[in-house]
Structures are given as C-alpha cells and as structure tokens.
Amino acid sequence: MNNDFKMVAKTMFGLEQVLATELETLGAKNIEIFHRAVGFEGDMKLLYKANYCLRTALCVLKPIANFKAADTDELYRKIYALKWEKLINPDGTLYIDTNVYSDVFTHSLYVSQKTKDAICDRLRKMFNCRPTIQKEDADLRINLRINEDDVTVSLDSSGESLFKRGYRTEVGDAPMNEVLAAGLILLSGWKDCNFYDPMCGSGTLLIEASMQARKIPAQYYRKGFAFEKWGNYSKPDFRKIKEDADKQICDFNYMICGSDISAKAVDNAKANILNANMSEEISVEKKNILESTLPEGKTLIMTNPPYGERLEVADIIDLYEQMGNVFKRYEGNEAWVISSDLFALKKIGLKPSKKITLYNGSLECRFCCFDLYHGSKKASKQ
Numbered sequence: 001m002n003n004d005f006k007m008v009a010k011t012m013f014g015l016e017q018v019l020a021t022e023l024e025t026l027g028a029k030n031i032e033i034f035h036r037a038v039g040f041e042g043d044m045k046l047l048y049k050a051n052y053c054l055r056t057a058l059c060v061l062k063p064i065a066n067f068k069a070a071d072t073d074e075l076y077r078k079i080y081a082l083k084w085e086k087l088i089n090p091d092g093t094l095y096i097d098t099n100v101y102s103d104v105f106t107h108s109l110y111v112s113q114k115t116k117d118a119i120c121d122r123l124r125k126m127f128n129c130r131p132t133i134q135k136e137d138a139d140l141r142i143n144l145r146i147n148e149d150d151v152t153v154s155l156d157s158s159g160e161s162l163f164k165r166g167y168r169t170e171v172g173d174a175p176m177n178e179v180l181a182a183g184l185i186l187l188s189g190w191k192d193c194n195f196y197d198p199m200c201g202s203g204t205l206l207i208e209a210s211m212q213a214r215k216i217p218a219q220y221y222r223k224g225f226a227f228e229k230w231g232n233y234s235k236p237d238f239r240k241i242k243e244d245a246d247k248q249i250c251d252f253n254y255m256i257c258g259s260d261i262s263a264k265a266v267d268n269a270k271a272n273i274l275n276a277n278m279s280e281e282i283s284v285e286k287k288n289i290l291e292s293t294l295p296e297g298k299t300l301i302m303t304n305p306p307y308g309e310r311l312e313v314a315d316i317i318d319l320y321e322q323m324g325n326v327f328k329r330y331e332g333n334e335a336w337v338i339s340s341d342l343f344a345l346k347k348i349g350l351k352p353s354k355k356i357t358l359y360n361g362s363l364e365c366r367f368c369c370f371d372l373y374h375g376s377k378k379a380s381k382q
C-alpha cells in the first residue's frame with residue numbers, strides 16, 4: 001500500500017538546492033524547489049527522518065487542505081469545515097503560525113485569530129469544550145500560508161524550529177542561525193581537510209562542522225518534535241529511524257578549531273562545545289585574527305566577521321583589510337567569508353572565486369570564496 005503524502009520543508013533563502021540534495025539522500029520522492037522551501041513526498045517514516053536528519057530545514061510541514069478564500073468570512077467557513085476533532089482533543093493545546101503574502105489578507109495576527117475561532121467554535125459545538133492556545137509544546141501546531149487568495153493549511157511536524165538543535169545554550173552578540181551555519185558548510189563542499197574559524201563567536205560553525213564530519217544527525221541533541229503528539233505517531237518506527245541514523249556516527253581525522261578576540265566569546269564557544277560533547281575534537285582559543293595560525297595540513301577557513309550596525313565603519317574597514325592580509329599568509333587553502341557589508345568585503349583585497357547570495361536574518365549577505373593562491377592566480381596555474 002502506498003502511504004506517501006506531500007510534505008514541505010521550509011528553509012532560508014539560498015539554501016533550497018542544498019536542502020533538496022539532503023532530501024534526495026534521505027530517499028524523498030518528487031522533490032520540487034520553491035522559494036525558501038522544498039516540496040517532496042514520502043511516508044511517516046520519511047517525515048521522522050526528515051525532522052531528525054535534515055541540517056538545512058527550519059521545519060517540516062504536512063499540508064492537510066488547500067482552498068481559495070476571498071475574505072476572512074470564507075476563510076472561517078472553510079477552516080471550520082475541516083475535521084479538527086480527528087487531529088486534536090477538544091481540551092488540548094493549539095498553536096497557529098501564519099504567513100501571509102496577500103493584498104486581501106494583510107494582518108497575519110487577525111488571520112490567526114479567525115482560524116483559531118473557526119477551530120475552537122467547531123470543537124465547542126461538538127464537545128462543549130475548546131482547545132487553549134499555547135505557544136510552547138502545543139499538542140497541535142498548525143501552519144497557515146496565504147498567497148493572495150490561495151490558502152494552505154498544514155500540520156507543523158517539527159514544533160520548535162529545527163535550528164534549535166539543543167546544544168547551544170550560550171550566545172554572544174550576533175550568533176549565527178544553526179541552519180545557516182550548516183548550509184554554509186554544505187555549500188562550501190568542505191571535506192577531508194581541517195576546518196578553522198578565526199572569529200568563531202559562540203562556535204556555531206565549528207559545532208555544525210563537527211556534526212557533519214562525524215555524521216551526527218542534526219537533531220541528535222534535541223528533546224522532542226511536534227509529531228510525537230500526533231494520534232498516528234509510531235514510537236517504535238521513530239526509535240528505529242534514530243537508531244539507524246545514530247549508527248552512522250563516525251570519527252573524524254582532521255582538526256576543527258576556532259579562535260576569537262573576545263574572552264567571553266571563547267567561553268561561550270567552549271560551553272556550547274561541551275554541551276555537544278565535542279571538547280576533545282574542537283579546540284578554541286582567545287586570539288586576534290592577526291595572530292592566528294592554521295593547523296598543519298590543508299585547511300578550509302570559514303568565518304562570519306562582524307558586520308551591520310554594531311561597529312564603527314572605520315573599524316570594520318580596518319578589520320576586513322587585516323583579514324585580507326592574514327588570508328594572504330594562508331596560501332594553498334580556501335577561505336569563505338559571509339558578510340552583508342559589500343564595501344567591507346572588497347577591502348579584503350582578494351577576488352572571490354565564488355559569490356553566493358544568502359540572508360542572515362533580514363540582512364542580505366554575500367558568501368564569498370577566496371582561493372588563496374601563492375602569488376597570482378596565473379602563476380599558481382603555471
């Protein structure tokens with residue numbers, strides 16, 4: 001019997017292709033790339049696997065209804081008509097997350113309220129009792145996406161966003177989203193060499209790099225998922241998915257290291273590395289990038305320097321110029337830098353061989369690869 005259904009994994013701008021490749025590896029069928037999302041098909045086991053293993057997904061949705069609605073009254077009627085009693089106990093807890101891209105529906109909060117009213121009115125009429133709204137750990141999480149008059153209602157199988165891996169308890173000024181960090185490493189194609197982040201902050205890139213190198217599933221440290229509260233949840237199936245994925249965990253024979261000028265950042269990184277049980281394999285020290293040294297052997301350098309409004313422009317320019325000078329010492333290797341400051345990126349003084357547009361939160365960024373040839377590129381080829 002074919003138990004496949006459609007699913008959608010949401011991601012960040014620029015990571016759609018990476019996510020599609022991850023899904024292909026997990027055995028997903030009919031993969032389709034959308035804007036900040038990837039559609040695919042599979043069964044409940046794939047839904048468990050996608051939640052547990054995907055590194056670049058923010059959540060995995062299971063669409064349950066798609067319809068047109070010209071206004072909020074029609075939206076209410078059509079939401080009311082869905083069989084909510086099959087999905088939630090009338091005295092359970094409910095959370096509704098709404099994304100609206102529409103001239104008709106302009107207030108996502110109002111749309112969420114109307115949806116909640118429709119669900120609660122139906123259940124109250126049937127059972128004289130209604131669910132309560134609760135953000136954390138709700139029994140049922142619903143995602144409503146409205147594109148003009150096209151409404152898709154989905155069950156959110158993940159719960160808390162999948163970037164919340166569970167290992168990061170300490171963060172500094174501008175911590176990188178774990179999904180973005182994982183995506184950057186996958187985009188760089190890093191493998192079979194050392195990894196170094198000379199401005200490591202709370203250590204996100206280092207921990208995600210180690211998880212990838214050791215094939216540690218993305219949600220290995222996480223406590224739970226929304227699907228575990230669904231009526232059709234199979235604990236034995238999920239346990240087997242986890243066991244199979246955890247069996248892949250292996251050792252890694254290269255160095256993963258980081259440094260940062262701030263003692264607090266280094267303490268944060270060390271605490272997070274300890275949470276991930278990686279203190280033996282990731283080393284971090286307090287150091288200005290100017291004094292940084294690479295581990296012995298081929299090394300991929302990847303970093304997320306300061307940008308945005310926090311530093312004075314002159315300081316930023318100095319820092320990026322210094323970064324360029326340091327990179328010139330790392331010849332024979334590859335350096336990847338993500339920044340939203342295009343002017344400062346130019347001050348590195350090297351021509352990027354690859355440039356990828358991504359977003360860090362609301363900031364449009366470039367993720368640039370610098371091939372650190374000895375002398376000129378031409379001389380290196382010769």
Ligand SMILES: C[S@@+](CC[C@H](N)C(=O)[O-])C[C@H]1O[C@@H](n2cnc3c(N)ncnc32)[C@H](O)[C@@H]1O
Binds near residue numbers: 174
């Ligand atoms: C945007 S944060 C990095 C965030 C990090 N990716 C994370 O996930 O937490 C930039 C880091 O660069 C560090 N930094 C700034 N100037 C530096 C320098 N000259 N040498 C080394 N680190 C520096 C800051 O202390 C800060 O932790």
